Amino acid sequence: MAFNVTLRQSGRQFQVEQDEPVLSAALRQGIGLPYGCKNGACGSCKGTVVSGEIEQRAHSSSALSNDEKTRGMALLCCATACSDLEVDIREVAGVGDVQIKKLPCRVNAIERKADDVIVVKLQLPANERLQYLAGQYLEFILKDGKRRSYSMANAPHSEGPIELHIRHMPGGAFTDHVFNTMKERDILRFEAPLGTFFLREDSAKPIVLLASGTGFAPLKAIVEHAVFKNLERPMTLYWGARRKKDLYLLELAEQWAREIPNFKFVPVLSEPDASDAWTGRVGFVHRAVIEDLPDLSAYQVYACGAPVMVESALRDFTQHHGLPEDEFYADSFTSEADLANAV
Structure with missing residues (x-):
């Protein structure tokens, strides 16, 4: 029926x-x-x-x-x-125009960027090219049928391997494999592109990019895409982490701030250590946005990372600081543990 x-x-x-x-x-x-x-x-x-x-x-x-x-x-x-x-429910234009594919890929490079973050690059078959929107993700299809989701961290126009930023989840079967046993030239299988988190190019509003941890990955793709398209909208990236070492591509974000017109970068640490010698912002990353931009009514926000950060930002920005709810776009990095309290 x-x-x-x-x-x-x-x-x-x-x-x-x-x-x-x-x-x-x-x-x-x-x-x-x-x-x-x-x-x-x-x-x-x-x-x-x-x-x-x-x-x-x-x-x-x-x-x-x-x-x-x-x-x-x-x-x-x-x-x-x-x-x-x-x-x-609001509909999302443009997503249905991109074909979703299941593809094999070869591990092209494994680069450790922090104690618990690895950048993995995936090579597609020679006759394949993946079309996607900046900010979307792929799902690895594991041998037992389970799936694991990771955002694509490079912009769609870039030639060459697909880039992922993978954080180690202790006890997580897939990330244990990535960090301990996966090798270059290994073959994986994935489905992509997925998700409705991507840059809305039909707006002229200034953009707030809000990341915690590896939530930086899809925002990296969005920034690279905006530069490629010569978009002139002001962008401010707020990237939150516990320690300075957790800002695993800090130099890249600082380079953007130097080289991209109308681009600002605000790193925020929640628990800096004395060894960090940190003189920057401290606290919750979404609170830094509120301190700088108490009136968000004229902005678009793209938030990505830990569910608690995304939920807090949505609540505070829309209920207390004027952000229209339909201008808040988010990709909440959920895990198996987030379903442990399923009802």
């Missing part, structure tokens, strides 16, 4: 099969809805069910609260239809 889903804002319709997630059905039919993790952990695919009945499957309580459920909200990546539906 199939049900009809109507998108309230555009009136577009698509069909969802019984037991099929609403998001999966939309993407399968070329309809761009916002999403990130696809497993109920990040909250990017949140929408309001205006009419009809759904079954909301297991998800992180931080991605969808009980209060939001009572107001008719749902996570479409893990919601199935029990009737025809009308859903209020």
Whole structure:
């Protein structure tokens, strides 16, 4: 049995099969809805069910609260239809124009940039080229069928290997492999491009780029793309980490600040050590944005990194500092642990 889903804002319709997630059905039919993790952990695919009945499957309580459920909200990546539906959610233009592929790749280079960060470069087959939007991610398809997501850190126009920034998650089967046993020339398989986190080029608003840890990776792609396209919008990158060594490409960001017109870089450490001899900003990275820009009503924000940072930024920027909610774009780096409190 199939049900009809109507998108309230555009009136577009698509069909969802019984037991099929609403998001999966939309993407399968070329309809761009916002999403990130696809497993109920990040909250990017949140929408309001205006009419009809759904079954909301297991998800992180931080991605969808009980209060939001009572107001008719749902996570479409893990919601199935029990009737025809009308859903209020913003659509994402452009995503459906890029073909999603499953491809093999060869590990071209493994470069350790910090104690717990490795830059991996992937070579595609000679006859393949991956089209994607700056900020999107790929999913490795592991031998057991599980998947692991990583943002592409180089801009789409760049020729050569795809660049990923991988942080070691102690006890994580895949990152243990990357850090301990993976070798150059190893063969991997992935699906890409995925996600709706990418630079919106149809706006002239100044941009705030907000990263924690390896959330720098997709923002690097966005900066490189903006430079390639000669976009003149002011950009300010706030990059937060615990220690100076965790700003694993600090020199690159400082180089951008010197060379790119209208570009500023603000590094922020939450727990600097005496050995860091740090004279820069200290505290939570999203608070540094608020200190500098108490009125965000005229800005676009692109936030990427730890879920707690993304959630705090969304709440504080939109509720207290004037940022329109539809100008906040985020990629929350969820992990298996973020689903440990699934409800």
